[in-house]
Amino acid sequence: MKKLSAESATHLPNGIVSSASKAKPLHVVSKADYKSWLKKQNKAAQNWLANMNYQPGGLAMATLPGAKGDVAGAIVSYDELSVWSISGLPMSLPGGSYAIANQNDFTPAQLSDLCLGWSMGAYQFTRYKKAKKLPANLVAPKKMDAAKLSATAQAIYLIRDMVNTPAEDMGPENLGMIATNMARQHGGRIKITVGDQLLAQNYPLIHTVGRAGPQEPRLIDLTWGNPKHKKLVLVGKGVCFDTGGLDIKNDANMLIMKKDMGGAAHALGLAHMIMQLNLPVNLRVMIAAVENSIASNAFRPLDIIKSRQGMTVEIGNTDAEGRLVMADCLWEGSQAKPDMMIDFSTLTGAARVALGPELPALFSNDDALLVDAIRFGRDNDDPMWPMPLWKNYRTMLDSKIADINNSSNSSFAGCITAALFLQEFVLPGTPWIHLDLYAWNANDRAGRPQGGEAMTIRGLFSLLQARFKHG
Secondary structure: OOOOOOHHHHOOOOOEEOOOOOOEEEEEEEHHHHHHHHHOOOHHHHHHHHHOOOOOOOOEEEEEEOOOOOEEEEEEEEOOOOOOOOOOOOOOOOOOEEEEOOHHHOOHHHHHHHHHHHHHHOOOOOOOOOOOOOOOEEEOOOOOOHHHHHHHHHHHHHHHHHHHOOHHHOOHHHHHHHHHHHHHHHOOEEEEEEOOHHHHOOOHHHHHHHOOOOOOOEEEEEEEOOOOOOEEEEEEEEEEEEOOOOOOOOHHHHOOHHHHHHHHHHHHHHHHHHHHOOOOOEEEEEEEEEEEOOOOOOOOOOOEEEOOOOOEEEOOOOOOOHHHHHHHHHHHHHOOOOOEEEEEEOOOHHHHHHHOOOOOEEEEOOHHHHHHHHHHHHHOOOOOEEOOOOHHHHHHHOOOOOOEEOOOOOOOOHHHHHHHHHHOOOOOOOOEEEEEOOOEEOOOEOOEOOEEOOOOHHHHHHHHHHHHOOO
16 A cells, blocks of 8 residues: 655646646536537537437547547536546546646536546556556646645545455554554654553453454554644544454355445545645544454453443444444543544444445434535535434343443344444534445446445535634
8 A cells, every 4th residue: 555645745646647748638518518519529520429329418428539540539428517527537538648628617626526536537456456557647727726636535545445455454553554654644643552551541342342353452543733723533443354253244244344444444534634734623533443353252242341431331242343442432532522523434234225335324413513514425426314313212222231232132223223322422512423334336436446435535524624614
């Protein structure tokens, strides 16, 4: 995995170049404007598109012919403009460089989004296998926010790389090293509590889940920013591989559990954007990094563990481990009464049954915060879907011999009961967002190759900009 450097902050992201001597024109045209655009083209282009039976809209792309039978340019036609409108082109166009021919049709923000989509479409995971094809390049428009584009693309690539990397190379130690490098890059501070130190410092749930793993469990605690600014806490689930523990998963459900640290990757990705763009916040990032493994010292069904908060937790299912490690982090993170706390986790299959792989489930104890998060997600083509913290379901987590059970006694409302479990460890009065996401593309789509995926961070960063712009 490429290490982020201070120098990289000034570089345009992958697939985007500052200039090219022979860049071909790329026409980005709405379906509604296609006929008027076509009338302005030469006869050869008109005949070419007619003979191809080119149908505008739906992100349809076609190359345009040159006088010598070469590729002179390309057109893509969209129904509604979005960050994905040209994201499929880097790997589908012939190689070389292209420049948006009709830049004056778009605002600087729209141009930035088009460039970001292009860079996302240029992504390839090449740690273990060489790329089959180099992506085409796009010349950066003059009117766009290059700094935000760079920081956002870096964060997305970081998340994708981390989630795609197998557990052999992305264990708790590796998560710690990535966070340490990030803290050094941005002038932050890092503290990592490892192994039995977790018990000494009262993080028993993190220790319990991770004690059977091949690498010792750890709490990664990164801080950055001006202590006088408003407080923001990010919490990430860092289960680097999840066998399910003694309540072992079947082979199909275990297959892609390298991605169970996707919440940690998202917390670090959003943190990178915050620090790179110098958002005026007092930031704390907390990641519980563990493997949920099977060994003679693995925790067992019906064990009872006392949490950092003091509540006793009965283990109804060892495969409901993510909420356990996050509970200690959430309780500690909310003690300083932050102005906002956001947690990321690949927490439940129930959220995917309800919403599928593309829509993260969004929970919040603050209605105004919930509405704002949805709005900024929608505005950034980075959706999240509201789900209720339905308090009547709290009884599904009751235990006869402990304060709470980590697993519901019902097959219903699994993502809601998981969120209700986490809420028990959030200090009342803390504005809190919980995101239950997939962090994975099940299939290839334009700009979104199969594998690890960044979700919600673009929308959330816009939310944070609006809420914390004055420090």
